[in-house]
Amino acid sequence: MAVEIYVSSEELKKTLEYVALIGGNMASGKKQDDDLKQMAGALRIVAVSPHKDNNYMLMFCRAGAAEQLTYRMEGISHGCSQSADICIECKRFLALAKTFTGDVRLIFAEKELQIVVESSQYNLTILSARLPELKIPEGGVCLSTSFLQEAMKHCSAAITKDAVGARGGIEINISDDGSAVCWSAQSSCVAKYVVPSACCNHAVKLILLPLNIQHIAELAELSEVRLISSMQGIYVTAPRFDYMCQSVSGSLPDCEKVAASNKETKRITINKNKLLAAILRASVIVGDEIGSKIKICSDAERLYIEAVSIVGTGIESIALDAVEGQDEDINYFSAGRLYRLIYNCRGDSVTIGSNGKYKPIFVRATGSDSFYIVASMKG
Numbered sequence: 001m002a003v004e005i006y007v008s009s010e011e012l013k014k015t016l017e018y019v020a021l022i023g024g025n026m027a028s029g030k031k032q033d034d035d036l037k038q039m040a041g042a043l044r045i046v047a048v049s050p051h052k053d054n055n056y057m058l059m060f061c062r063a064g065a066a067e068q069l070t071y072r073m074e075g076i077s078h079g080c081s082q083s084a085d086i087c088i089e090c091k092r093f094l095a096l097a098k099t100f101t102g103d104v105r106l107i108f109a110e111k112e113l114q115i116v117v118e119s120s121q122y123n124l125t126i127l128s129a130r131l132p133e134l135k136i137p138e139g140g141v142c143l144s145t146s147f148l149q150e151a152m153k154h155c156s157a158a159i160t161k162d163a164v165g166a167r168g169g170i171e172i173n174i175s176d177d178g179s180a181v182c183w184s185a186q187s188s189c190v191a192k193y194v195v196p197s198a199c200c201n202h203a204v205k206l207i208l209l210p211l212n213i214q215h216i217a218e219l220a221e222l223s224e225v226r227l228i229s230s231m232q233g234i235y236v237t238a239p240r241f242d243y244m245c246q247s248v249s250g251s252l253p254d255c256e257k258v259a260a261s262n263k264e265t266k267r268i269t270i271n272k273n274k275l276l277a278a279i280l281r282a283s284v285i286v287g288d289e290i291g292s293k294i295k296i297c298s299d300a301e302r303l304y305i306e307a308v309s310i311v312g313t314g315i316e317s318i319a320l321d322a323v324e325g326q327d328e329d330i331n332y333f334s335a336g337r338l339y340r341l342i343y344n345c346r347g348d349s350v351t352i353g354s355n356g357k358y359k360p361i362f363v364r365a366t367g368s369d370s371f372y373i374v375a376s377m378k379g
Contacts, residue, residue, distance in 0.1 A: 003084040003108040005075035009100035015073045022062040042129045043090035049083045066246040084108035087127040136237045140228030144199040145220040155184035156210040157344045158191035166250035169207040183255040188375040207248040264353030269322040278316035282307035283335035285314045293332040329354035331376035341372045
């Protein structure tokens, strides 16, 4: 007897949007065999027999090269009590589901999944592929999803697109009291994000890729998730989903030591929007080619930005809101990178700390403990 389940088309679309976050490429540099190709394109659907009031629990499972997801939704059956476990082609089912309206009838037959919507019926062949089981370990810690999102937003601004391994990740350090410090580090930029509470009362240290954090945040409907770090990978679970991603190999440099080795003998505070507009105009002159840069310096009253290239020159002068200390703060930076970092600082003003000519600067939202350290380019 075939298992027959009714689901809402809107709920199905929402579920499949989450499933689509997980890429199906399971290659590892070698030529894929037929089984691996099927697994890469497969969507596993598990229908668990009714747990109450004729309701089914439907689990949609997807596996990629470095991620795995199980997302849950409910369906209703009338007089059926069997379970089902099949794999079908993911891409075509997603494409069909986008067009559905009203109720969708899913019929789990012996060799195919029958999809009936109003006067339409489609049959998708059941694949022989079997996706690996995703089992969530016990234990772990509860983390705020807003904390993960803010840490990703702040720290990913310092990560270049071609960064790999730990250098492409965000190091999350949580203390027993729940306070958290997150770092990302490249050869010319370090980011630090600080938060008083991450909804956790256990010490945790791990590295997550920004893409993994983005997926976790998009999947989570509640304000918290449970995270478990193990040798096999990093697991995240919530009532609607189970998720796993590979652990990031390697480690970041000692970012606390890097930060402590750079001083701030002068701090200037300036209007954020005015500074962003000035950098944007200067970038028109220098362009976005590798090695292009703008010159930045300040006196007791104003910050100056100078742009020079073969197409012309430009000078910006912006009044400062406040100045502390003094030094010869002539430095050169990529206009695009500096713009991204300043844009990511919250609030209406930013504070820039310097320590002399051609030395790294600190960039932070005024009054914040979170910051960026940016190395000066050669003049």
